[in-house]
Amino acid sequence: MKPVASSSDAAAPAENRAANFLRGIIERDLAAGTYAGRPFGGSPGDAAHHARGAADPARIRTRFPPEPNGYLHVGHAKSICLNFGLARDYGGVCHLRFDDTNPEREEQEYVDAIEEAVKWLGFDWNVDGPAGSVSHLYFASDYFDFMYRAAEALVGAGLAYVDEQGADQMRANRGDFNTPGTPSPFRSRTPELNLARLREMRDGRHADGAMVLRAKIDLASPNINLRDPTLYRIRRATHHNTGDRWCIYPMYTYAHPIEDALERITHSICTLEFEDQRPFYDWLLENLADLGLLARPLPRQYEFGRLNLTYVVTSKRKLRQLVEDKVVDGWDDPRMPTLFGMRRRGFTPQSIRAMADGTGASKTNIWLEYAVLEAHLRADLEGQAPRAMAVLDPLPLTLTNWVEVFGSAAHVEPCQAPAHPQRPELGTRQFGLGAQVWIERDDFAQTPPKGFFRLFPGNKVRLKYGMVVECTGCETDAAGHVTGVQARVVPGTKSGTPGADAVKVKGTITWVGRHDAVPAELRLYDRLFALAQPDAGERDFREALNPKSLVAARGWLEPGLASALPEQRFQFERHGYFITDRVLHRAGAPVFNRITTLKDSWGG
Ligand code: ATP
Ligand code: MG
Numbered sequence: 001m002k003p004v005a006s007s008s009d010a011a012a013p014a015e016n017r018a019a020n021f022l023r024g025i026i027e028r029d030l031a032a033g034t035y036a037g038r039p040f041g042g043s044p045g046d047a048a049h050h051a052r053g054a055a056d057p058a059r060i061r062t063r064f065p066p067e068p069n070g071y072l073h074v075g076h077a078k079s080i081c082l083n084f085g086l087a088r089d090y091g092g093v094c095h096l097r098f099d100d101t102n103p104e105r106e107e108q109e110y111v112d113a114i115e116e117a118v119k120w121l122g123f124d125w126n127v128d129g130p131a132g133s134v135s136h137l138y139f140a141s142d143y144f145d146f147m148y149r150a151a152e153a154l155v156g157a158g159l160a161y162v163d164e165q166g167a168d169q170m171r172a173n174r175g176d177f178n179t180p181g182t183p184s185p186f187r188s189r190t191p192e193l194n195l196a197r198l199r200e201m202r203d204g205r206h207a208d209g210a211m212v213l214r215a216k217i218d219l220a221s222p223n224i225n226l227r228d229p230t231l232y233r234i235r236r237a238t239h240h241n242t243g244d245r246w247c248i249y250p251m252y253t254y255a256h257p258i259e260d261a262l263e264r265i266t267h268s269i270c271t272l273e274f275e276d277q278r279p280f281y282d283w284l285l286e287n288l289a290d291l292g293l294l295a296r297p298l299p300r301q302y303e304f305g306r307l308n309l310t311y312v313v314t315s316k317r318k319l320r321q322l323v324e325d326k327v328v329d330g331w332d333d334p335r336m337p338t339l340f341g342m343r344r345r346g347f348t349p350q351s352i353r354a355m356a357d358g359t360g361a362s363k364t365n366i367w368l369e370y371a372v373l374e375a376h377l378r379a380d381l382e383g384q385a386p387r388a389m390a391v392l393d394p395l396p397l398t399l400t401n402w403v404e405v406f407g408s409a410a411h412v413e414p415c416q417a418p419a420h421p422q423r424p425e426l427g428t429r430q431f432g433l434g435a436q437v438w439i440e441r442d443d444f445a446q447t448p449p450k451g452f453f454r455l456f457p458g459n460k461v462r463l464k465y466g467m468v469v470e471c472t473g474c475e476t477d478a479a480g481h482v483t484g485v486q487a488r489v490v491p492g493t494k495s496g497t498p499g500a501d502a503v504k505v506k507g508t509i510t511w512v513g514r515h516d517a518v519p520a521e522l523r524l525y526d527r528l529f530a531l532a533q534p535d536a537g538e539r540d541f542r543e544a545l546n547p548k549s550l551v552a553a554r555g556w557l558e559p560g561l562a563s564a565l566p567e568q569r570f571q572f573e574r575h576g577y578f579i580t581d582r583v584l585h586r587a588g589a590p591v592f593n594r595i596t597t598l599k600d601s602w603g604g
Helices: 021-032 044-049 074-089 108-121 140-156 167-173 191-202 252-262 272-290 316-324 339-345 349-359 370-384 402-406 559-563
Strands: 061-064 093-098 126-129 132-135 137-139 160-163 212-215 230-234 248-250 267-271 300-304 307-309 366-368 394-399 413-418 428-433 436-440 460-463 468-476 482-489 507-509 511-513 518-525 550-557 569-572 576-580 591-596
Touching: 021 074, 021 267, 021 300, 061 074, 061 267, 074 093, 074 108, 074 267, 074 307, 074 339, 074 349, 093 108, 093 140, 108 339, 108 349, 137 140, 140 160, 140 191, 140 212, 140 230, 140 248, 140 252, 140 272, 160 191, 191 230, 212 272, 230 252, 248 252, 252 272, 267 272, 272 300, 339 591, 349 366, 349 370, 366 370, 370 569, 370 576, 370 591, 428 511, 428 559, 518 559, 550 559
Parallel strands: 061 093, 093 137, 267 300, 307 366, 394 482, 460 507, 518 591
Antiparallel strands: 126 132, 160 212, 212 230, 230 248, 394 436, 413 428, 436 511, 460 468, 468 482, 518 550, 569 576, 576 591
């Protein structure tokens, strides 16, 4: 079966797709009808907990399961694009599920931020069906009742027991790669006694950490994850969703397969580090199905290689450290690889999706060059960002013969330029050339180096979209710094007039008129880390920080930018792509972030 074509904005052309072994698996399952006519899982009492939209059981279902304990980053974006993308391409559904089984670390703030980030990336868990729009937003904590009942069923079947050994004893008795585990003295208790104990745990009759519920599997298994893993622990903590209702909480490894099964996920896609958990995933679901608590066919877990980006760290713990140590200005600092940071920096959702699609899915962890992500970004911005002139490091230029040529010092020559060189439908920009303009400091040299074609005494250049000027000299301060430049305008050379080509020049420079320029705060961002693998080896990853990741500047913009709204992107000619800051930008007090330079200056 071929991927279903989609008209969605988030669709990637099939021919651009990188190798992705998951497509093969899904196509095989669809062709074999593995999930066709799949019955509604669980007992009737659990109906409220089951996946909505059950009317269409042949669909494949994937899920993106973040833990709401931090902000999503570019690595999560890979997983989102993969899971939502596969569901989209094969006419399936992708669930957004909060894996909120850990009460201490989770917060509503993160839940809200995660939802916003997934939407911004261009994906939607609301799916239109015959009966209207169906929401596929789920919380693991909604299944706590079912999970507890499943635990009682496992205990009743002799497949789980309450272990009262201390944590240290448990660890010591687990053995290691060479030594099988030693059975706990509690392992052989009867199901009746275990059940009574489990209920006491649930009812708050025991202290935190006094005992745990463990699966009874195989203490000699070479896979440590099968040596009677913990299923439930006692933890008196207030949960963001269930409050103080529970004092026992399921372990992630126990909860996750159940969440997948209740939601009738077909392909449970996760990163490679979960490979060793797959035997437990299958053990648990097979047993719960045998006990009549879940319906077959059961979800299957597939692992793919994690995406790592050079010059970026994607560990939530390390990102949190940068925020807490105030190395960056919050989770949404434009240098952060969080989706909020990348959005504020000016990344487009399209460029992130293109990067994700371009990396496919494989069985090994991959390192992607940051330059590849930036190339996707530039490719996207090139076609859409309107052009503008901006002077980032201003130097005043005075046209000394202005009155002679135009009769008045206040005269302004109207100039225009296309908003985008390839897109005439975007119209033209208007601005004026007057006797005083701002030019870029490094466009002038008192003594030009070889091959310098811009302004120096005696040389002629074109003020882009304006006129040709001939430099006559400059002023310096006591320290020898240039404080101003003089030139004479060459009459009859205005761009777009018949005389424009009469005088040949080798250089064209950007400028803005002092009479109409808009002052702006410019934040020249660069990579947060100066080393390709910031967290490699023994070094503290903070030693790899790039000291020049933010250079603050004040510059001048062409007048049309006075009306820019927050989150508008531009290409400042010769300088790079910029975006108005979505938090700080105001009309009258513009703040622009540099998204990226026009070319990669890092050399890969
Ligand atoms: P932790 O669990 O240590 O807090 P995490 O990055 O695994 O961090 P989760 O919220 O559990 O955070 O991640 C949600 C999903 O995103 C998981 O399925 C995880 O495998 C996936 N994911 C996270 N980082 C990457 C990455 N770099 N590449 C691909 N997928 C990733
Ligand atoms: Mg995780």
